[in-house]
Amino acid sequence: MKTLLFIDDHSAILQMLKRRFEKLDYSVFTAVGISEATAILAKESIDLIVVDYMMPEASGLDFIQSHQELDIPIIMMTAHSSQLTSTGY
Numbered sequence: 001m002k003t004l005l006f007i008d009d010h011s012a013i014l015q016m017l018k019r020r021f022e023k024l025d026y027s028v029f030t031a032v033g034i035s036e037a038t039a040i041l042a043k044e045s046i047d048l049i050v051v052d053y054m055m056p057e058a059s060g061l062d063f064i065q066s067h068q069e070l071d072i073p074i075i076m077m078t079a080h081s082s083q084l085t086s087t088g089y
Helices: 011-023 034-043 060-066 083-087
Strands: 003-007 027-031 048-052 074-077
Touching (some): 003 011, 011 027
Parallel strands (some): 003 027, 048 074
């Protein structure tokens, strides 16, 4: 596995992830949101996707459901401590 795609709505988090994984010799693409990620996926060969759960445009789960045809492993992450605080229920 060499090429990663990180999707998050916070550019500071994306920059930190990019720096850390490039030090480990990964090729890293970052996308601020689902639309940007979809454009990258149309052009690049990606080995692993890491997507944030909560984003304004759509959730990470929405992204996964709308890209079920991809044969790429996807990890969903969140900075929230529990689903209760992240969904408001």
